[in-house]
Amino acid sequence: MRHTKVKDLLNSTKTLQEVTAKGWVRTFRNNQFIALNDGSTIHNIQCVVDFENTPEATLKRITTGAAIAVTGELVESQGAGQKYEIQVKKLEILGDSDAEKFPMQPKKHSLEFLRENAHLRVRTNAFGAIMRVRSVLSFAVHQYFQQKGFVYVNTPIITGSDAEGAGEMFQVSALPFDNTPRTEDGKIDFKQDFFGKQTNLTVSGQLEAETYAMALGQVYTFGPTFRAENSNTSRHLAEFWMIEPEVAFNDLADNMDLAEDFIKYVIKYAVDNCADDLKFLEGRLLDEEKSKPQAERSEMALLEKLNFVLENNFKRVSYTEAIDILKDSTPNKKKKFQYLIEEWGADLQSEHERFLVEKHFKSPVILFDYPAKIKAFYMRLNDNTEPGKETVRAMDILFPGIGEIVGGSQREERLDVLIEKMKVLGIEEEELWWYLDTRRFGTAVHSGFGLGFERLVLFVTGMGNIRDVIPFPRTPQNAEF
Numbered sequence: 001m002r003h004t005k006v007k008d009l010l011n012s013t014k015t016l017q018e019v020t021a022k023g024w025v026r027t028f029r030n031n032q033f034i035a036l037n038d039g040s041t042i043h044n045i046q047c048v049v050d051f052e053n054t055p056e057a058t059l060k061r062i063t064t065g066a067a068i069a070v071t072g073e074l075v076e077s078q079g080a081g082q083k084y085e086i087q088v089k090k091l092e093i094l095g096d097s098d099a100e101k102f103p104m105q106p107k108k109h110s111l112e113f114l115r116e117n118a119h120l121r122v123r124t125n126a127f128g129a130i131m132r133v134r135s136v137l138s139f140a141v142h143q144y145f146q147q148k149g150f151v152y153v154n155t156p157i158i159t160g161s162d163a164e165g166a167g168e169m170f171q172v173s174a175l176p177f178d179n180t181p182r183t184e185d186g187k188i189d190f191k192q193d194f195f196g197k198q199t200n201l202t203v204s205g206q207l208e209a210e211t212y213a214m215a216l217g218q219v220y221t222f223g224p225t226f227r228a229e230n231s232n233t234s235r236h237l238a239e240f241w242m243i244e245p246e247v248a249f250n251d252l253a254d255n256m257d258l259a260e261d262f263i264k265y266v267i268k269y270a271v272d273n274c275a276d277d278l279k280f281l282e283g284r285l286l287d288e289e290k291s292k293p294q295a296e297r298s299e300m301a302l303l304e305k306l307n308f309v310l311e312n313n314f315k316r317v318s319y320t321e322a323i324d325i326l327k328d329s330t331p332n333k334k335k336k337f338q339y340l341i342e343e344w345g346a347d348l349q350s351e352h353e354r355f356l357v358e359k360h361f362k363s364p365v366i367l368f369d370y371p372a373k374i375k376a377f378y379m380r381l382n383d384n385t386e387p388g389k390e391t392v393r394a395m396d397i398l399f400p401g402i403g404e405i406v407g408g409s410q411r412e413e414r415l416d417v418l419i420e421k422m423k424v425l426g427i428e429e430e431e432l433w434w435y436l437d438t439r440r441f442g443t444a445v446h447s448g449f450g451l452g453f454e455r456l457v458l459f460v461t462g463m464g465n466i467r468d469v470i471p472f473p474r475t476p477q478n479a480e481f
C-alpha cells in the first residue's frame with residue numbers, strides 16, 4: 001500500500017479506514033504510543049500499538065530512530081495534542097536503531113553536540129524546522145525574481161578573478177602539491193595548471209552577473225560562494241549561499257527599493273508558509289533566552305520581530321550621519337566599543353552596526369554613501385565629494401541580531417573612472433578586460449546587491465549561530481561530512 005505523508009494525515013478532514021505511514025520513531029511510550037515523524041511536518045503522528053497482539057520481539061525493536069511502516073485506521077485521537085492518530089493493525093520494522101547507540105536521544109542536546117552530528121541533527125524538531133524554512137525561503141527567492149521577470153543566471157564557481165578584491169580566496173589547482181612546476185624565477189608555473197592560469201573558488205558572481213544585466217536587463221544569481229577569511233564568528237561561513245540581483249538602469253535608490261521589497265517578500269512568504277515551524281522555533285528561542293540575563297533577551301518574540309520588519313520602513317541613513325551618531329553614542333564616549341569611532345572614514349565593525357540597529361534606530365537600517373577607501377573597486381564614485389572625503393554609492397543593510405545582511409552598490413559605469421580606480425588599487429586591467437568591455441560597449445547606470453542567504457535564514461529562524469542554518473557548515477578547521 002502507498003504511504004501517506006504524516007502532514008496530510010494530520011490535516012485529514014475525516015477518519016479513514018486504512019492508511020499507511022512511514023517514518024522514524026521519535027519516542028515509544030508505555031509499550032503502546034509511538035510518536036512517528038517523517039519530516040513532512042514538525043508534528044509527529046501518534047500510532048497506537050495493540051501491544052497485547054504484537055510479538056514482544058517486535059515491540060522491543062520500536063526504538064528511537066528506527067524506521068518503521070504502520071498500517072491502520074486513522075481515528076480521532078482521545079489524547080491531547082493531536083486531532084488524529086493511527087490505530088495500528090500492521091507494523092513493520094524497516095530499519096532498526098540501537099537505542100543505546102543512537103546519538104539523537106529524546107532529550108535536549110547542546111547545539112555544539114548537534115553540530116558534531118550534523119548528519120543526524122536534522123532528525124530533531126529544531127533542525128527539521130530550520131531546514132524546511134530554509135527550503136521555503138529559497139523557493140521564495142526564485143518566486144520573487146521570476147515573477148518580476150528577472151533571468152536566473154548561473155555564474156561560474158571556478159574563476160580567475162577576485163570580485164571583491166579582498167584576496168580571501170580558496171585556490172583551485174590540479175597541480176601536484178609536491179614537485180610543483182616552477183618558472184625560471186622560481187614561481188609556481190600556472191601555465192601548466194589545468195586552466196593554464198591561476199584560478200580560485202568564486203567569492204561573488206557579481207562581475208559576471210553585471211555582464212548579463214547589460215544584455216538581459218534584470219538578472220539574479222543564487223549560488224554558493226567561498227571565502228577563505230579566517231573569521232571564526234557566528235556570522236561567517238567559508239562556504240555560503242548568496243543571492244545577487246543586478247539591474248540595468250537602476251540607481252542606488254532603486255537598488256534600495258528592490259532590496260527592501262525583496263527581503264520583505266521572502267520573509268512574508270516564510271511567515272505565510274511555515275507557520276508551524278516558525279511557531280516551534282519561536283518557542284525554542286524563548287526557552288533558550290530564559291537562561292540569559294534579562295538585559296540580553298530580545299524585546300520581541302520571533303514572529304513579532306518578523307512582523308515588525310514587514311510593517312516598518314527600513315531607515316535610510318548615510319554613512320556620514322551614522323558616524324556622527326556613533327561618535328556621540330554612550331558606548332563610544334564611555335569607551336565601551338572595542339574599536340572607538342574617532343573620525344570620518346573609519347570602517348564600521350559589527351559592534352557599531354549592531355548599536356545603530358539594535359539600540360539607536362531599533363529597526364533595519366540601510367547605510368549608504370560610504371567612504372570610497374573602505375569599499376570595493378567597482379562602486380560608483382559620488383559626484384561632488386570633497387577631495388580626501390570621496391564617497392561611493394554603496395549600501396549595506398543591517399538587521400537586528402545579524403548585522404550586515406546585504407551589501408550592494410550602484411556600479412561605476414564610466415570606463416575612465418573605473419580604470420583609474422583599478423590602477424590605484426593595483427588591479428590589472430588585463431585580468432578584467434571582459435568586465436571593462438561592459439563599460440566600453442553600451443555602458444549604462446546599473447546597480448545590484450548581494451544577500452547572504454544564511455544570514456537571512458538566521459534572522460527568520462531566530463537561531464544565533466550561522467553554523468545551525470546550513471546543513472553541513474564549512475568553517476575554519478571544519479569540513480566534516
Ligand code: 4AD
Pocket residue numbers: 163164203204205206227229235236237238240242244245404405406407408409448449450451452453454455
Ligand atoms: O558584502 P559582500 O562581500 O558583497 C559582495 O560580495 C558583493 N559582490 C555583492 C553584490 O553587490 N552583488 O557580501 C554580500 C553579503 C553580505 O552582506 C553577507 O550577508 C554575506 O554576503 N556574506 C557572508 N555570509 C556568510 N559568511 C560569510 N563569510 C559572508 N561574507 C559575506
Ligand code: MG
Pocket residue numbers: 396404406407
Ligand atoms: Mg559587505
